[in-house]
Amino acid sequence: MKINIGIIGCGYVGLVTAACFAERGYKVLGVDSDAGKIKTLLSGHLPIYEPGLAELVKRNQSRKRLVFSTDIGQAVRFADVIFIAVGTPLGDNGGADLSQVKRVAREVAKNLSSRYKIIAEKSTVPVGTAEQLKTTIRKYAPARAEFDVISNPEFLQEGRAIKTTLYPDRIVVGLETKRAEGVMRKLYASFKAPILITDLESAELIKHAANSFLAMKISYINAIAQICEKSGADVRKVAYGIGLDKRIGREFLRAGIGYGGFCLPKDVSAFVHIAEKLGCKFDLLKAVQSINRDQRQHFIRKIEKACGSVKHKKIAVLGLSFKPDTDDIRESPAFDIIRGLIRKGAIVAAYDPKAINNMKKILPAGKVHYVGNSYQAASGADCLAIITEWDEFKNLDLKRIKRIMKTPLVVDGRNMFDPQMMEKQGFNYLGIGFK
Ligand code: UGA
DSSP, rough: OOOOEEEESSHHHHHHHHHHHHHTTTTEEEEOHHHHHHHHTTTTTTTTTTTTTHHHHHHHHHSEEEEEEOOOOHHHOOOEEEEEOOOOOOOOSBBOOOHHHHHHHHHHTTOOOOSSSEEEEEEEOTTHHHHHHHHHHHHHSSSSEEEEEEEOOOOOOTTSSSHHSOOOOOOEESSSOOOHHHHHHHHHHGHHHHHEEEEEHHHHHHHHHHHHHHHHHHHHHEEEEHHHHHOOHHHHOOOHHHSSSSTTTTTTTTOOOOOSSSSSHHHHHHHHHHHHHHOOHHHHHHHHHHHHHHHHHHHHHHHHHHHHHTOOEEEEHHHHHHHHSOOOOOOOOOHHHHHHHTTTTTTEEEOSSSSSHHHHHHHHHHTTTEOSSEEEEEESEEEEOOOOOHHHHTTOOOHHHHHHSOOOOETTOOSOHHHHHHHHOEEEEOOOOOO
16 A cells, blocks of 8 residues: 655644655645645745755655645545644643644544544644544544544754654654554654654653753753853863763753743643643743743843943844754744843844844844844944854854954853854853853
8 A cells, every 4th residue: 555645734844744755755745724835835935944845845846746735625535644733832821722733633534534544643732632633533524434543743853854854763653553553654664763652642742751851951951051150160061071971961961042942942831731730740840941031031141241231232143043054933042132132222233044034023123133144243243142053153254253343242152162262362252151
């Protein structure tokens, strides 16, 4: 049997998943209710920036393996496995808002037939959602419909989305029948990653537990960074020293201005909510959140202290996206930091290689002076604040930067540069987690 794939939701996760399955040789139909997005995709353009994705989508569109539509019914009729990859943003109560997932489940259900289908949760959802989806789908599907609901969380990282999808550390599939297991094992056979088959609830929980653990590592090292600053230790050395212990591991121990993005902040918050609903306290994760919030304020305080006051001072902000190699500004530390600086009377000139247009939507031009390159931002500045560690910034002409700044002060929220080198170049250089 040849497996055809339907992906409902063409955001970061859906689009990357669609393109990667097509690249593996499957026929994929991607659906999104946003007609504008589908029009953009059909005209050969991408609604987002992700390295390598435009080429992958284009290649598979021309091979006729990847097509797009706004019609969920078409995807259900076409596909053997239907992935639900719509957004699960934070609701008002701090838990995940599942309205899009539920709407899609009803639509999928109405289009089911006696041909067996797998409906797979790709979006990050609270534990217990697959069970709810089964009930909803049974309610709206024709009596003869044959289907399984499974959980298949994604672990892709923005900026490295293709690599982390095509070559994941593991593939997690929560399911209940041998039939579904057979299809999913076949679907992922060419991915050469360990496949972990679990029950539905464990698969759902693995996703929230993994993202929260990553957030915890970041907040842990950021808390250590504050201790390092007070004690004279260097957090980069401490992170290296603890990371060499295999039980701890070296990844996700980069101190800085904390985690952002659409996933970690929302998933930590949702996980606290899930735990509390189940009657379990999760104070550990609340501390993770509070350290993360404070890290942004700590950065502002550092700039303020170094400048005396930021009132009427020009602060050059380099980087707006929540991490490099993406235009995604959702929950980016840049937003809170720029807003905080403006409130204190600073004049902010900001540059980012890809994310300016997105940031303009939430911080309009006028409040922030968006400029076309790092040098325009730095010109006449009292302080250069580094928010995102784009490669482009690593290769800056530092002599030129020093010449054009009013005061050669660099406050680096990502510890991009070697402090000794920066001081040699004549900068007053402040990073996170060392003196
Ligand atoms: C995260 C997870 O890493 C993925 O495994 C998961 O699939 C994804 O969420 C998701 O749920 O969709 P992503 O949000 O793309 O991926 O970004 P990360 O690479 O995890 O970075 C998150 C934030 O943490 C960024 O703001 C980054 O700058 C920050 N970070 C990361 C640090 O401050 N220090 C570190 O050592 C690592």
